[in-house]
Amino acid sequence: MTKTQALKKCNENILKALQMGQELIELAEDGDCFREDESCGVLFGVVRDTGYKIRALAEQEMHKHMNKGNWK
Numbered sequence: 001m002t003k004t005q006a007l008k009k010c011n012e013n014i015l016k017a018l019q020m021g022q023e024l025i026e027l028a029e030d031g032d033c034f035r036e037d038e039s040c041g042v043l044f045g046v047v048r049d050t051g052y053k054i055r056a057l058a059e060q061e062m063h064k065h066m067n068k069g070n071w072k
Contacts, residue, residue: 008072011065017058024051 007015028048035041065071 005072008070011062011071014058014062014065017054018062021051021053021055021058024048024054027051 006012024047028044028051031044031047032041035044062071
């Protein structure tokens with residue numbers, strides 16, 4: 001696929017989900033570094049877990065689309 005070819009909207013959304021998952025993971029890392037109490041640690045633990053879950057599901061969906069030849 002060349003740079004001039006656009007992805008289908010459903011695949012663009014999968015890439016956005018991958019990016020959002022990564023951003024959540026990075027937010028959790030940063031939040032953990034600067035937290036002031038345990039409850040913040042709980043919050044950023046949930047944020048981290050959610051980021052990993054979103055990223056994993058988006059990766060699975062991307063591979064399904066690729067295997068079916070629908071990654072366009």
